[in-house]
Amino acid sequence: MYLLALILGSVLLPEAYTLRCFECMPSGNTGSCKPKEQICTSPDMCGALRITQYQGEFELLDISKKSCFSPDKCEKGSVSYGWGRAVINSTCCSTDRCNNNNAPKPGVLSANGKKCYVYNDQNITDILSCVGNEDCCVSATVMTEGRKISVKGCASRSMCSGSGSAQMTGVLSDIRCCQADLCNSAGGVGVSLLLLVAPMVCFTLLS
Structure with a gap:
């Protein structure tokens, strides 16, 4: 009986931890793509990443991607060079297809x-x-x-x-x-x- 439970657990447990996320990987600097479903492996999360580039107040680029993310890739931060700035914003979640929305644009940074x-x-x-x-x-x-x-x-x-x-x-x-x-x-x-x-x-x- 215990052997049967162990076998069933080893077969069913991986399926129970399978996470499904949207994947959208734009090519070049167009920032657009058609999302598709992706199967992740534990301990991945569903993630949405947004990269925004500015020169002064002018927005040069705004590109979003979605994929399975490891927790350490769920980053938020920026690098500033005085007259320009690159901002990385991301959101991560752990339920099926929860990364349907793009990561938000950065707000005003004080x-x-x-x-x-x-x-x-x-x-x-x-x-x-x-x-x-x-x-x-x-x-x-x-x-x-x-x-x-x-x-x-x-x-x-x-x-x-x-x-x-x-x-x-x-x-x-x-x-x-x-x-x-x-x-x-x-x-x-x-x-x-x-x-x-x-x-x-x-x-x-x-x-």
């Missing part, structure tokens, strides 16, 4: 009192007021036109480690985050955010 060095659009070092949950100063390098160029700004801690940092791999390298005000010291050569926007979004959607 200054949080933290200060970091940044390069302005003339590549001159300036001081940036961080917003939202940007609790770190960041220094990194980007490869553009065969050259490694320094960038600086504010970043959420989730963008400095874990899956948030992984989403930046291939775009930003040598990411260094610190928590004290103005700890990302002032030297180096800057780069326009516009050089980062397209590759960053494309890579994030494919990761």
Whole structure:
């Protein structure tokens, strides 16, 4: 009797933990796709991710994707470079097809009192007021036109480690985050955010 119960449990238990989520992986920067159903494996969750890119107040890109997410990929955060910002917002849930809606757009992000060095659009070092949950100063390098160029700004801690940092791999390298005000010291050569926007979004959607 116990053997029969063990066999039935081993057969039925995986089915009981199967989670079904919507999957929508847009190609390029169109931001649109037709959702389809996807079967996840435990301990995955249903997730919706939204990447929004701004130059000043102008919205450059707004792309959403849906898929099975591991809990560590349910990230919220932003990276700011003074005249531009990339915001990642996500929602996760654990019931069948619960990721029907897109993750919401970020609201207005208020200054949080933290200060970091940044390069302005003339590549001159300036001081940036961080917003939202940007609790770190960041220094990194980007490869553009065969050259490694320094960038600086504010970043959420989730963008400095874990899956948030992984989403930046291939775009930003040598990411260094610190928590004290103005700890990302002032030297180096800057780069326009516009050089980062397209590759960053494309890579994030494919990761």
